Amino acid sequence: METVNGYQGNTPVAAPAGTTPSKQTVTAAKIVDTQSVLKRLQSELMALMMSGESGISAFPEGDNIFCWKGTIKGSKDTVFEETEYKLSLSFPNDYPFKPPKVKFETSCFHPNVDIYGNICLDILQDKWSSAYDVRTILLSIQSLLGEPNTSSPLNTQAAQLWSNQQGLLLSLWM
């Protein structure tokens, strides 16, 4: 027997009324934004830690919650199986309305990852939605490792190799 909304915590500070100069409104809004970004990232961290998802992990680096280090293990039955890749995630101030910048820190020989570690993944660019979070980003990258998009490769050599490998695997197992 309990009420769901019994006593809520403090409600977010309301933005100043319209009579105040617009500049102030903007800064005030920004402060509120930073607060909510912090909250969002904190809750994402909590969710990620508690989810206990194996193979993906991330944690804020140093004392800055906007910069995270991530770890991905190659998923089973791919060439990347049991290999650990380090990533860096940096969140913009207007996260989650803009996607975070995600890069591979360890070099990854993959059609959609260039030699600098940049990743070509649609949800990190134009297909981004605020419904995504760190967990879904990491899961997407993990699955990208196993299923690259070879039609628009960043690393053409890897892309070429990949298709050959597929063909080879087919001919081997058939």
Next chain:
Amino acid sequence: MVSSVLMASLPRHFPELLHWYFKGRLEELSTIMDGEFNGGGDDASQDKDDMDLDEMGKMLHRNGAMDIDESCLQGKFTENNNLVKNIGKVVRDLRSLGFTSMTEDAYASAIFLLLKAKVHDLAGDDYRASVLGSINEWIKDVPLQFLHALLAYLGETTSYYSPSPGLKSPLASHPSACYPAINAPSEGLVRWHLRLEYFAYETLQDLRISKLFEIIVDYPDSSPAIEDLKQCLDYTGQHSKLVESFISALRYRLLTAGASTNDILHQYVSTIKALRTIDPAGVFLEAVGEPIKDYLRGRKDTIKCIVTMLTDGTGGNPNGSGITGDSLLEELNRDEESQENVGADDDFNTDDKQAWVNAASWVPDPVEADPLKGSRNQRKVDILGMIVGIIGSKDQLVNEYRVMLAEKLLNKSDYDIDSEIRTLELLKIHFGESSMQRCEIMLNDLIDSKRTNHNIKATIKSAQTGSEPAETGASMDILNATILSSNFWPPIQDEGLIVPEPVNQLLTDYAKRFHEIKTPRKLLWKKNLGTVKLELQFEDRTMQLSVAPIHAAIIMQFQDQTSWTSNRLATVIGVPVDVLNRRINFWISKGILTESLGKDLNDHVFTLVEGIVDAGKNSGSTGSCEELLGGDEEGERSVASVEDQIRKEMTIYEKFIMGMLTNFGSMALDRIHNTLKMFCVADPPYDKSLQQLQSFLSGLVSEEKLELRDGMYFLKKEVWNSKCSFKKMEISVAILSPFQSSAIPTVLLNHIQLPLCHVLLQCTLGDFLELSIH
């Protein structure tokens, strides 16, 4: 010359004989002084005049058989005088023989022995009365009188004691009162008095110290003994003796596995109170308290016991263990008084105090005895402070109290929380408003519930007028809800339970009404909590019971079907079979259900017992019997205990630690601590100390989840797995290579992780070269 010859030729036991002689005389004197002198009393005065020294021993033995030549009517004093005179003669004779020191030794030791016996006799094992006064009286009455007479007698012949006017002795101020026989005490007498007094104090002190443990056990009653001890110690200054002896007594008798935490705490409180009397500065108390504190810290249920002690007694349960609680509650109460600046609100104060006095089984009078207001206040804060000091922080205490309060409130069937409010107010004064805030909200919930409950029922009544009365047979009247704000309550144990349909219907209706009245809010029922008042009707009897919902749900199922297998019943009620088996024992013990083995070993059959099979077993089952909430076994609690909460918190931390180590590789203790502090801001924010974290981490190390090398923590890697992965990579690379030009291995080496490169280089570079040549 003569004396030296005599000295040399004396038999060995001569000093002993002297000693015995004086002892006998003194005992006699003492009996006379005690007024126990009877007609058959000894009187050796006639025979002693010409007594030979060698005969003295014999005389002692003959004493009992001697005839009375003197009339008893002569009175004490004369007799006394005669007795003393005779002793004096003996002493003088001995002196003249040159045995001065030996004689003095002998009568001194006799006096001390007598004094000791007297002290032991007076003090005994009774701590309820002060004995110091009577001992002092006795010293003045018996040995001093004797000495006075003796010295006076000797003084005539041997030396002259002049009264010393400049004597700075505590006795000098009232000499005439003490010594009715003479005008001013001689110096020798004063010295004797001081010696005797010191000896008496020391004896009493030793006696009391050796029994201090027992004295403190019945402390409030034994306070006179404590007062005595305090005076003795003030006189002798042997406090360290007390500390040592008491600590060893504590170690031996109290701080053992066999003693219950409650007893230890009670003893601790009594010790604090008792030692405060002896030593207001608290120096020795600290020394004595330390071992107890250390020991209590090692016990798991200490906090629980303290909280019980703090809060119990409010229930008006003055018997049994309530006494312990009362003493602490008393402290709380006094604390309140001091805050109120006694006298500011006299009326309320006395009223309140009266209430407490009624609730408590005793009223401590040391407070009244202490005239100094300041020190009284000082002392009040002390006990609670020291008790809290055992735990370390008040937060833990408050938390435990919250859990206990929650438990108490959830088990209430009415909304009567007056005593809880009172306790909370007292605690608030001591621990501060903010730390008790959650508890206050919990109590407010109860008050709100009462109102809401009333409102909901009112709306239903008004809605139902005219329409048919509740067709389910269960009207809203029988339902009382307690509505909690879950954010502020300790985590509540959730247990699935399918309640019977009519009841469920009722609950849903109620929730609907609630939603209508308090619109954004919804009710979530915790169906496993609360109490159900039942009336069971059998063919030949009815029973009224107050039980937990699960018990009610179980018995309800037997209404239509008198026999169930445990598996079926568990599914219907919606609880695991083992839980069901545990809970159903309640009904079996009541003799309402019987258990028999079914076809399957794990599937028991429960059958309803109609009528009384064995009347003897069910005492008082005819008619109705009212029983209190039954079957509350250990571990059946509605609120998660503090330990459970800590365990849960720790698993969160474990996940965080695993998370950061996965990403950072290795971390030092400090960094883990700081990172947790920064990012682990969950509902219970990370609030552990570095030491607590360290012990937690070493726990993880011993579980082989972490590794500790050179002060850095690592995740424990599974070695077998990584080797396996290397092999796999080798294969896949080997497959890739023959189809590509010889440039590929270098590309591969560039883009594969470093450790893997090493392996590849070391193990398979040769193979690569071979393959590419093909």
